[in-house]
Structures are given as C-alpha cells and as structure tokens.
Amino acid sequence: MPRLFDTQSSEIVEIAPRVEGQFSMYVCGPTVYDEPHLGHGRFTLVYDILRRYLRYRGFEVRFVSNITDVDDKIIARAGELQIKPEDLAKNYEEVWWDLMERLAVQRPDETPHATDWIDQMLEMVAGMVASGAAYETSDGIYLEVAKVDGYGLLARQNLAELRSGARVEVDEQKKSPLDFALWKRTSEEEWGWNSPFGFGRPGWHTECVAMALGILGEGFDLHGGGMDLAFPHHENERAQAVAMHRSFARHWMHNGFVMVGDEKMSKSLGNFTTLKELLDSTDPRAYRLLVARSHYRSPLEVTAEILQDASRSLERIDAFARRFADVVTQRSDVVLNKVVIDGFNDAMDEDLNSPVGLSRVFEAITRANFAQDRGHVEEAVSNAKAALLLLSTLGIVVQDRLEVPEEVMVLAKQRKAARADRDFAAADRYRDEILRLGYVVEDSESGFRFKRA
Ligand SMILES: [Zn+2]
Incomplete structure (x- = not known):
C-alpha cells in the first residue's frame, strides 16, 4: 500500500482508500485570472504523477480538480481590462488547458466550475447559519472558527497562536480576525447571485468544499494542493466540513514551492515567469523531468542551467528509446526486469519518492545499453521494457522515432x-x-x- 506524508498527522502514513481498490482525490485547481506560473505547472505535474502511479499500481482513481471561475482577483483583473469577468475566466481557462496538454497532464475525471455550484454552496451556508457556526455582518456571512474543533490542524498551530499571528483587520464586525467569509455581499452592479443572504458571491474556501463533497462524497481519500494552500485555504475548507458535521478528506497532501534563486515563485514577489514562457523556450518534457527529479515536498529550483541539464537527460532517454523501439516489440516474450520494477515501486510507495524512482529508471537504461552492446539481448530487453513502462508511468513521453525534415x-x-x-x-x-x-x-x-x- 503506498504511503504519503499526511499534513494533518505530520507523518508518513498508509493511504488505504475508503473503498478497496478505488482512490478518490481532490486537488484545488487554478483561479483563472492570469497566465499560470511555474508553481501551477509544478502542482499539476505532481498530482498527475501521483494519479498515474496509483493507476499503474492497480487503483481505480477518481480525480477531481476544480476551476475557480469566480473570485475577487478575476473581478479586479476584468475591471482593469474592461471586459466581463466571465469572459476573462473563460479565456484563461483555455490558456490553462492548452498548457496542460503541452505538459502531457491528463485531464481530471471531473473539472467542476465554481459558478455551477452556487446553489449547493448556499445550502451549506444556510446550514452553518442555522447551527450557529456562522454569523452575519453588514458585508456577508462569516464562519466563527472558535466554534470549530481542532481549528489549526493543517496550519500546525492552535487557535491562540494563529490569532496572535493574524493581521489585525479594520473589520470590527468580525468576532475574530481568523473568521472568514462564506458569502460576500456586494452591490448589484457587481457580478453576483441572488441569495437569502443578499446579492453577492461565495467565498473561495466555500467553493471547494461544495464541489469536493458534492462529487466525491464524505470521507474521500486525499485532498491536495500547493503548500501555500494548507493555511488558510485548506484549513478553512476543513473548518466548514467540521462545522457541518460532515467528514471531509481523510488525508492531506501538499507540494513544495518553486524557487528562482532563493525566493518562492509567486507573482507578489515580482519574480513572475509564466509557464508559457518556459514551455515556449524548452521541451515541455524537461519541466516534467525536473519536477520528477525533485521530491515533491522539497523546494524546486528552476534555472536555465538546470533546465538544460534536464534536456540532456531527455536526449539520453530518447536515444535509448530509439535504440530499443523495435527490439522490445519483437521480443514480447521477455518479461520486465523485476529488480527494476521493485526498486521503482518501493521508492514511489514511500512518500512518492520520484527522484529515487527515476534513478532506478536511469540505472535500467544504462544496464540495457550495456547488455545490448555485449549481445546479451534477454537482459537488455528486460531492462529496457521496465524502463519504458516506468517512464510512461511518470508521464514522460519518449520520442522513439527521430523527427526528420x-x-x-x-x-x-x-x-x-x-x-x-x-x-x-x-x-x-x-x-x-x-x-x-x-x-x-x-x-x-x-x-x-x-x-x-
Ligand atoms: Zn480549494
């Protein structure tokens, strides 16, 4: 059974699914208001690799990843550009899928859009108001986090610590600076929906809870996202489920940042390099290889030299694939090299250790080439077959035919x-x-x- 580092228990645990053989996962998708950056590329590749790996291990995987198509950032950007927020969201969603295709990221089984789930969100909010977990202010409905058992679980801090670290806000109607909006009331000129709580729109944290529970049901297996989402986004998602007395994700997984130099890659820090720029200038497979070469929880450093190095590794992989393309099909009787497969599985089973898994693949490539040079065809092919299978499990598409003019x-x-x-x-x-x-x-x-x- 694969094991993963679970943010809520802060240790590596077995991720036995709620239904044997079936794995349900929800990953927070993009807020479509701008060009995706390298961090988006990383999270999407990490969960694509996890999904492919679980399938390869025989699980039936149901993977849901949403599109946040209503958000303050979408509205602000659309305002700047003087276009409708719906149109902005639609455009950037197209950009997103185009980039995912170039990265060979498989489409999630379901890609719910927040704007299609407003009714379900309102029903949730009504329930939380009725139970006394949420309260009303002049600008919306807020969840009172003091009423939520175990608030701070994903942040790894208790309520008092979180409160002392919270930014003091001007909003004096909120009972605590940690309380967050479930529904934001807005003027009717803005983009919004009618509701029993006044015209407005949902809070971001409310969207994912409605979609995750609505599609995957209670106690789904894994909720994932970038490390920066653990708090407050995921904490607040969990808080709502607790407030509704509904069981939520059984495990939480978070991937590390992308670093350029020593800084976290994010737009606010000004080191914004878009994913499109990267994919236009490099073989998109190089970025996937880079992501697989780093442990998903470690920071990922991206520089031109590191990308070039990854491109050289790809050349080696492609040369190997070309060499063995025919012989592997001819020798369908030769079985996969068990040592290679076991080494890979052991690494990946232990907290998705793709760097070690990948090194097993490169060892197999070396052994295949070496054996083939010496005419030891059986050994060459059994290593080559294993390496090719594992490369595809990591989503690395080999180019086993040289492209010619x-x-x-x-x-x-x-x-x-x-x-x-x-x-x-x-x-x-x-x-x-x-x-x-x-x-x-x-x-x-x-x-x-x-x-x-
Ligand atoms: Zn989310």
Missing part, C-alpha cells in the same frame, strides 16, 4: 520504392542524398527509421 522523409520513401523495384543503384543514390542532409536511414520491421549521421 519532410525532404528527408520523401527521399526515404523514394528509396523504399526503388528497393521494392530492385533498382538498387537508385536506392543508393537516395541513401547518399539523405546522408548529405545529415541522416542515416535504416530498414526496420515497420519500414524504416532514422539516425543522425
């Missing part, structure tokens, strides 16, 4: 036709021309393939 492809087809006509002189001329363009063409089972000359 159209011109080269046309010549290769002409050469093939010439050979079929037994016109070997013509076939040799085509081969020489291909060589002049920098490629070597080789015949293979499935037709032909290329190498760099």
Whole structure:
C-alpha cells in the first residue's frame, strides 16, 4: 500500500482508500485570472504523477480538480481590462488547458466550475447559519472558527497562536480576525447571485468544499494542493466540513514551492515567469523531468542551467528509446526486469519518492545499453521494457522515432520504392542524398527509421 506524508498527522502514513481498490482525490485547481506560473505547472505535474502511479499500481482513481471561475482577483483583473469577468475566466481557462496538454497532464475525471455550484454552496451556508457556526455582518456571512474543533490542524498551530499571528483587520464586525467569509455581499452592479443572504458571491474556501463533497462524497481519500494552500485555504475548507458535521478528506497532501534563486515563485514577489514562457523556450518534457527529479515536498529550483541539464537527460532517454523501439516489440516474450520494477515501486510507495524512482529508471537504461552492446539481448530487453513502462508511468513521453525534415522523409520513401523495384543503384543514390542532409536511414520491421549521421 503506498504511503504519503499526511499534513494533518505530520507523518508518513498508509493511504488505504475508503473503498478497496478505488482512490478518490481532490486537488484545488487554478483561479483563472492570469497566465499560470511555474508553481501551477509544478502542482499539476505532481498530482498527475501521483494519479498515474496509483493507476499503474492497480487503483481505480477518481480525480477531481476544480476551476475557480469566480473570485475577487478575476473581478479586479476584468475591471482593469474592461471586459466581463466571465469572459476573462473563460479565456484563461483555455490558456490553462492548452498548457496542460503541452505538459502531457491528463485531464481530471471531473473539472467542476465554481459558478455551477452556487446553489449547493448556499445550502451549506444556510446550514452553518442555522447551527450557529456562522454569523452575519453588514458585508456577508462569516464562519466563527472558535466554534470549530481542532481549528489549526493543517496550519500546525492552535487557535491562540494563529490569532496572535493574524493581521489585525479594520473589520470590527468580525468576532475574530481568523473568521472568514462564506458569502460576500456586494452591490448589484457587481457580478453576483441572488441569495437569502443578499446579492453577492461565495467565498473561495466555500467553493471547494461544495464541489469536493458534492462529487466525491464524505470521507474521500486525499485532498491536495500547493503548500501555500494548507493555511488558510485548506484549513478553512476543513473548518466548514467540521462545522457541518460532515467528514471531509481523510488525508492531506501538499507540494513544495518553486524557487528562482532563493525566493518562492509567486507573482507578489515580482519574480513572475509564466509557464508559457518556459514551455515556449524548452521541451515541455524537461519541466516534467525536473519536477520528477525533485521530491515533491522539497523546494524546486528552476534555472536555465538546470533546465538544460534536464534536456540532456531527455536526449539520453530518447536515444535509448530509439535504440530499443523495435527490439522490445519483437521480443514480447521477455518479461520486465523485476529488480527494476521493485526498486521503482518501493521508492514511489514511500512518500512518492520520484527522484529515487527515476534513478532506478536511469540505472535500467544504462544496464540495457550495456547488455545490448555485449549481445546479451534477454537482459537488455528486460531492462529496457521496465524502463519504458516506468517512464510512461511518470508521464514522460519518449520520442522513439527521430523527427526528420519532410525532404528527408520523401527521399526515404523514394528509396523504399526503388528497393521494392530492385533498382538498387537508385536506392543508393537516395541513401547518399539523405546522408548529405545529415541522416542515416535504416530498414526496420515497420519500414524504416532514422539516425543522425
Ligand atoms: Zn480549494
């Protein structure tokens, strides 16, 4: 059974799912108001790797990740640009999915949008008001965190400590600075919905609770997100579930920051580099490899040199994949190397240790190449097969066919036709021309393939 570091117990625990063989996870998705940055790229890759790994281990995974399409930031940005907030959210959601595709992040099974869940949120808020856990001020409905058992669990601080550290706000109607809005009342000129609590919109923390419980039900297996979401966002999600006497996530997982130099990557610190800029300038697989090479809870450093190094590792992976593409299909009788698979599984089972898992893959690649050089085909193929399976488990798509210019492809087809006509002189001329363009063409089972000359 895989184990993960659970933020609420602060230790690595077995994550046995509530229903045997079925794993339910909810990950806070993006607030679509701007270009995603590297931190977004990281969290989405971490949970994509977890999801792929659990599936590979035989779990049926149900993965829900929301789109926050109503938020103060969306409204503010739309105001600046003088467009409708709905349109801004729609545009940036498209940007998001486009980037996810480039990163080879698989779509969640469900991607609820906050604006489709307003009724359910209002029902929750009404329940919390009725039970006395929430109260009304002139600008909205607030949850009284003092009434929530164990508030501070995810922040790893108790209520008194949190209160003394909280920013003193001007809002004197709030009973505590830690109390947070479930429903924000706004003027009717703003974007909002009618409700028993006045015209307004939901608080961010309320959105995820409605969607997670609404789709996955009580006691779902894992709630994840970036480390910066543990407090207050996740703390406040949990607080609402406690206030409603409903069981929430059984485990909590948080991934580390992206660092540029020594600083956390975030827009407010001014070191904002967009994910698009990165993917435009580098093979998107390099970022995935970088994420997999670091433990998910550690800070991830991104520099041009580190990305280049990852690109070199990818070249090595691709060269290996090209070398073994045909032989692996031909030798379907050879079984996966058990030592490689077990080494990988052991690492990944222990708090998703992908850096160690990946090093097992690279060892297998080295052994496969070494054995193949010596003509030990069985050993080569069993290592190669294992490495290829594990690379795909990490979501690293190998390029086992060298991409060539159209011109080269046309010549290769002409050469093939010439050979079929037994016109070997013509076939040799085509081969020489291909060589002049920098490629070597080789015949293979499935037709032909290329190498760099
Ligand atoms: Zn959330």
